[in-house]
Amino acid sequence: MRGIDVLELRRHSRHGAIRVAELERLGVPPPTAYRRCRPGGPWQRPLPGIVILGDAPPSRRQLVEAALLYAGPQAVVTGLEACHRHGLRAASGAETVHVLVPHDRKVKSSDYLIVERTIRLPTAVPRDGVPLAPRARAVLDACRRLRALDPCRALIAEAVQCGQVSPVELERELAFGSQRGTSVPREVLRDVLHGAHSVAELDGIQVWRRTGLPSLAWNVDLYDQNGQFVARPDGWCEEVGLAWEIDSYEYHFERDDYARTLKRNARYAAAGVVLVQTLPNRLRTEPDAVVAELLAAYRAAANRPRPRLTPRAAAS
Numbered sequence: 001m002r003g004i005d006v007l008e009l010r011r012h013s014r015h016g017a018i019r020v021a022e023l024e025r026l027g028v029p030p031p032t033a034y035r036r037c038r039p040g041g042p043w044q045r046p047l048p049g050i051v052i053l054g055d056a057p058p059s060r061r062q063l064v065e066a067a068l069l070y071a072g073p074q075a076v077v078t079g080l081e082a083c084h085r086h087g088l089r090a091a092s093g094a095e096t097v098h099v100l101v102p103h104d105r106k107v108k109s110s111d112y113l114i115v116e117r118t119i120r121l122p123t124a125v126p127r128d129g130v131p132l133a134p135r136a137r138a139v140l141d142a143c144r145r146l147r148a149l150d151p152c153r154a155l156i157a158e159a160v161q162c163g164q165v166s167p168v169e170l171e172r173e174l175a176f177g178s179q180r181g182t183s184v185p186r187e188v189l190r191d192v193l194h195g196a197h198s199v200a201e202l203d204g205i206q207v208w209r210r211t212g213l214p215s216l217a218w219n220v221d222l223y224d225q226n227g228q229f230v231a232r233p234d235g236w237c238e239e240v241g242l243a244w245e246i247d248s249y250e251y252h253f254e255r256d257d258y259a260r261t262l263k264r265n266a267r268y269a270a271a272g273v274v275l276v277q278t279l280p281n282r283l284r285t286e287p288d289a290v291v292a293e294l295l296a297a298y299r300a301a302a303n304r305p306r307p308r309l310t311p312r313a314a315a316s
Contacts, residue, residue: 082138144181
């Protein structure tokens with residue numbers, strides 16, 4: 001471009017994204033900028049008033065930077081994009097960018113960008129130069145728009161299981177945040193608050209409810225009469241001393257996990273605990289068979305002396 005240093009333009013951009021107003025300040029008239037964004041041109045216009053300096057498919061970072069430039073100062077990325085940047089695998093593949101802006105900002109959603117005005121603008125958590133909503137806010141903002149149970153379960157369970165957020169933080173955010181679209185995350189969070197910390201355990205809660213048996217305690221530590229630790233079952237039926245382990249290959253049969261699983265099962269046997277082991281995929285593919293196995297195990301446990309074990313809330 002005659003008379004204009006393209007490298008200088010890139011230096012003033014954010015990963016190649018730049019406002020048309022900034023281009024004008026640098027000597028590129030708006031008509032010239034928009035003309036270069038026509039099909040086949042060297043630039044692109046992903047959002048009104050925003051240009052990407054290049055003709056290659058925009059990277060995810062460029063789309064995020066374009067969204068922040070469009071939304072203006074104080075904009076904070078939330079939802080699936082923020083969850084992904086916080087490291088949650090269940091949030092990968094987001095097609096939109098969801099940002100929060102102050103309630104008095106007059107900016108609207110456009111194309112791939114969701115703009116949400118809020119009176120509860122959170123303090124941004126910078127990550128690789130991108131201002132993100134705190135984890136609990138990002139997770140629930142994502143779940144409010146997911147609406148479907150399974151992806152919502154996966155996201156909340158991963159966030160809790162990997163220690164990024166606590167159930168109490170999610171409950172607090174759900175109580176004080178927007179109430180739109182909260183029915184599904186409320187259902188998931190109810191089970192998480194009962195102690196389920198993974199998608200498999202959340203599925204397990206649904207299957208156990210079908211048995212009609214007394215409720216389970218989830219992820220409690222069991223100790224024998226001498227105060228020795230026995231195990232931390234996924235589910236524990238206190239009434240009859242029945243343990244339920246939802247054992248996935250990923251978490252129990254790699255490296256040294258298989259040996260640990262065998263030692264755990266030996267401790268259950270020594271303590272007189274009736275143990276049911278279920279692969280996670282069977283909770284969805286064979287729920288009736290799993291229900292039958294649980295009922296049979298419950299009857300067996302009820303017909304033998306109850307093991308003298310003491311459950312305690314597991315340390316976080």
